[in-house]
Amino acid sequence: MFVLTVDQRRSRRDIDRVPELLDRYREHQLIRPFDRTAGDEVQAVSDNADTVVTIALELISTRHWTVGIGIGPVELPLPETTRAGRGPAFEAARDAVNRAKNAPVALAVSGPDPAAAEDAETASTLVALLIDRRTDPGREAVALMARGLSQTDAAEQLKISKQAMSQRLSVAGWHIETAGRTLAARLLDAANTTGSHRP
Structure with missing residues (x-):
């Protein structure tokens, strides 16, 4: 839990x-x-x-x-x-x-398990640092992607080219963030040895 x-x-x-x-x-x-x-x-x-x-x-x-x-x-x-x-x-x-x-x-x-908890903490911290260090244009681009827009639609909304949108997402570490979130959740699950409880 x-x-x-x-x-x-x-x-x-x-x-x-x-x-x-x-x-x-x-x-x-x-x-x-x-x-x-x-x-x-x-x-x-x-x-x-x-x-x-x-x-x-x-x-x-x-x-x-x-x-x-x-x-x-x-x-x-x-x-x-x-x-x-x-x-x-x-x-x-x-x-x-x-x-x-x-x-x-x-x-x-x-x-x-202190070691397992530390692993989960480290992964979560790295993702948080990535998010914290984004520029405002990077945050704006990632926010549009998080809403489910395609890169093409997001680029149109920002009035930039598709190539510029791709570059913004790359600099913002959007793909790394997605993988990092998955890793952090996987490590939390690994550290949780108590099973689950549903109300």
């Missing part, structure tokens, strides 16, 4: 961004949705590594959040509210979010 513990960065100098986060991920496929645990911290529970990677990278890219991913078993049955959950995955997520505050991209992964 995966537990996401997410803490708002620089919250004393910023607005409360928790309501926006809760609304954004309300419809995501999570076993237990994000729930405010205390102050500007939220938690969610998932058994899907792809979902965890997607949410973690989205949150990190905003630069407003510190993300901890905990791996391990949880006490079943899960309570209705995420904040009432207990078990090793919740403890691992607490450790991860605390370590993430000093990590290169504000992300950390903890679990029962």
Whole structure:
């Protein structure tokens, strides 16, 4: 199982961004949705590594959040509210979010197998660094591709040639990002030896 513990960065100098986060991920496929645990911290529970990677990278890219991913078993049955959950995955997520505050991209992964968790953390960090270092034109091009547009349609929308679009995506590392996300999710699954639970 995966537990996401997410803490708002620089919250004393910023607005409360928790309501926006809760609304954004309300419809995501999570076993237990994000729930405010205390102050500007939220938690969610998932058994899907792809979902965890997607949410973690989205949150990190905003630069407003510190993300901890905990791996391990949880006490079943899960309570209705995420904040009432207990078990090793919740403890691992607490450790991860605390370590993430000093990590290169504000992300950390903890679990029962430290080496496996470190591998998943490294892969996720590399993808996050790739995204963080994109230029604005690169972000714009990747965003259009993420919406499902073809390169030709995206180029037309940006009023550039198909060749220029291809070059922007190459410089932005779009294909590498896709492979990196897959690798990060695969490594999270490998680190998760507790099986899955469906509500």
